[in-house]
Amino acid sequence: MFNLSVDIDINSGFCFGVVYAIEMAEDILNEEGHLYCLGDIVHNDEEVKRLEKMGLRIINHEELKSLRDAKVLIRAHGEPPSTYQLAIQNNLELIDASCPVVLKLQNRIKNSFDKEENIYIYGKHGHAEVVGLLGQTNDQAVVFQDIEELNLEELPSEITLYSQTTKSTDKFYEINQMLQENGISVKTNDTICRQVSNRDKELREFAKKFDVIVFVSGTKSSNGKVLHKICADQNPRTHFVSSIGDVKSEWFGKDERVGICGATSTPMWLMEEIKGHLEKL
Template sequence: MKIYVAQNSGFCFGVKRALKKTFDAAEERKKRIFTYGPLIHNKQAIEKLTDLGVESVDNVESAKESTLIIRSHGIPLSIYDKAKKKNIEIIDATCPFVRRVQEIAREYYNKGYKVVIIGNPNHPEVIGINGWCDNNAYIIENDSGVKDIEFTPKMCVVAQTTITLEKWNSIIDKLSEKAGELREFNTICLATKVRQESCADIAKKVDAMIVIGGYHSSNTQKLFEISKKYCENSIHIETSDEIPFEMLEGCEKIGITAGASTPEWIINDVVKKIENKGGD
């Protein structure tokens, strides 16, 4: 049995940065520490933060006179003002790539453009971006959403950083058919692109593909979709305890990739368990 682990898997730059800021704050512990929403979409990592006394809240009222860490997904612009009024210290761990999307949305909204966000309307990153243009953006998750748009003379399009390039291109093609002036900003994160390409490359050559990551992680879900496209025998798990060994029986080549919120120790644990089982 041969195991192929995607070179580009596990924590991305934005997640590493957010975790470092959070662990540093927990070590200093000047005040109670909260994160605005779960810091990352990984249950095991969140449990470690909880052990350090870092709690998650979904509104600033619950974090009065404390330290509030903004997760890598970012937040609506209005939350910063609310936090300031509540005497809350902000540690901003918004991913720089996400901040760029927020600033583009803000800039073009102020210039009179109608902003279109391609992404999941329920994802915190998209909710945050929309909050930088006063929650007035059109949010499109798939091709069918284009028909619901009221086209204006000037439009600006940005992307949730974790969507697939295939989705971006497909929706842009449909928007271009109807739009007048259309300013396109492909804001898919480079790490996301490389991660997805690496996943596809491995999925094409293996008998089974394992995608590791939180079930609520958008980028992990995208990896699973890509993996399934090239390898029907694809499995999405959170930890090594969920490995369905019956699906790996008779497989000579097994591929492994992981979402941007998956700790390295979880990836290593999955690899080790498969290796040990293969040696039985």
């Protein structure tokens, strides 16, 4: 027996956008027993499996084209205008669970596009949220993951800068400063969700308090990769797991203190399950 003392980070787990989407899905599944969802409702396989047992069916954009007369959930990441147009053509009822923070950002980008501004978006190529943002500009905005992707000498003298909502605030302002230092006039729009970005600071403090950190996240979660690195930088004995099956007893010593934390897409029930497992080791 290891006799581990285990604590879960109270700030970890679903952000309000994900809570909102899952509650909408559960309400319909409880009433009707089936619902389509465009893309993974959340980047966590264990949570997706739980909802699939309730009757959720994950479909992709290709499958959406041939779907008719059905209810389809739009997840928290949001969608481009083309998805809404397709829904009208195919008589689909969209249950729109787009995160309010994402919707506000989409509107701001659309306004900038209507004013014919040069729009640059700091975000992950191909990420669902970014695809929705690009759609507001007829795919004309420039998306970059790193400032090194941009040729600063060829950039317009004036640009409008936005960010995917889950990016690091520090990195965003670093990029903003570099652009200005290179003589570019930047109209900066800080559109990063503070519920997500504040987790950086909270996790730094949390990771230092324990002998071992078990970071729980789905492998598809961008936010999970970023937050896991933050924990690992503070505590080298940080281990990434997606389910109980990934936990290894050789990570722990007798009477050690273990902290469990996770991404904005990690369900609390999964962290509780892992806590119970560790307490039995």
